[in-house]
Amino acid sequence: MLANEGLTNIYSHNIAVLAGRTPAQVRRDFMVIGYNGTPAYGYKIDKLLESIENFINPTGIIHYAIIVGIGNLGRAILDYCFRNPSSVEIVSAFDKDPMKIDRVIHRTKCYHISKLPEIVSSNNIKIGVITVTAEEAQNVADMMVSSGINSILNFTPRRLKVPENVYVENLDMLISLEKAGYFAYNR
Amino acid sequence: MLANEGLTNIYSHNIAVLAGRTPAQVRRDFMVIGYNGTPAYGYKIDKLLESIENFINPTGIIHYAIIVGIGNLGRAILDYCFRNPSSVEIVSAFDKDPMKIDRVIHRTKCYHISKLPEIVSSNNIKIGVITVTAEEAQNVADMMVSSGINSILNFTPRRLKVPENVYVENLDMLISLEKAGYFAYNR
DNA sequence: TAGATTGTTAATCGATTAACAATC
């Protein structure tokens, strides 16, 4: 964003304001990613960006992911990810509804859930997104894990039981909405 | 969930497993909400639920919210919230696209963004959800704040500049997806 | 009663911040 505005350098306190953090926190994090600024010019935006990208995804290879559950939320995520390319790309979608099978939805091919193990393992896919109902979430997670997925983005309110080597990122929109509701009336 | 299974009582270590926390953490949180269990029977599920609900929303009145931006994500959220009623209800939606104005989308009336100040202030609405593009996010936030909203759920990657008395909950799906991508290959 | 669990304090742990010599 700043690069597009024509800026080339930035100080830790500028980033702190933009990120809602303290300058010390910014500098500490930059220690971790291993990029050094200079006292006079701060950080070079292009080099900094490069260092961050290199830290998050050193090979630069796009990681493939799958999504299970193509309701409104699943489709919204497919669309959102297509519009905002990142280091992760959702390459296949799965559902149990025959109406959705073998169609291309938001540019993503949709398969029956029974095809998941084959597609995941043969393509060596490690990342799975769950947008089914809470009741189905654990079943889907089990299927993902046994097919070789070791990192799950879980949009359901159900906490998943997975082996210790599998990472789970929970994202519960209802909890966020309730938090917003709580703090609207409690301050 | 447990009540539906016919259980009436539960211990802190049971909840800890389900929530992915430690028993001590569970007991400490229950101190805060002010519900006491007994050493013999643990916690009564119905009383516990009641205490949690009472802590989050003591009046029991549903809080009204609005949403701005009725793209795929906005519609998915409307649908999701309708299916999962909580203490917060989204009562009006706003967009700038004339195609969407004055229609009812997912059971929610959609207005032109210019109607926001009037509807928010006359209904004394305190909670706003932002699902527009990153570029439009700050403008929408400013409009919300000046209309009386003091709690914002922000789905865009842009950090919002708001007065100190306004609460902002950020929910960035792309960051969550990148986190899942990172931990799939770094452990 | 014996055993398990609670509520709560004290101890520990980790994350944030303050501070400042080195640097440009």
Added chain:
DNA sequence: TAGATTGTTAATCGATTAACAATC
């Protein structure tokens, strides 16, 4: 040079966990 900023250590802060008397 003077002033501002960096990288990094030490100090602080807050959150998590251990521990245990009280309790059922």
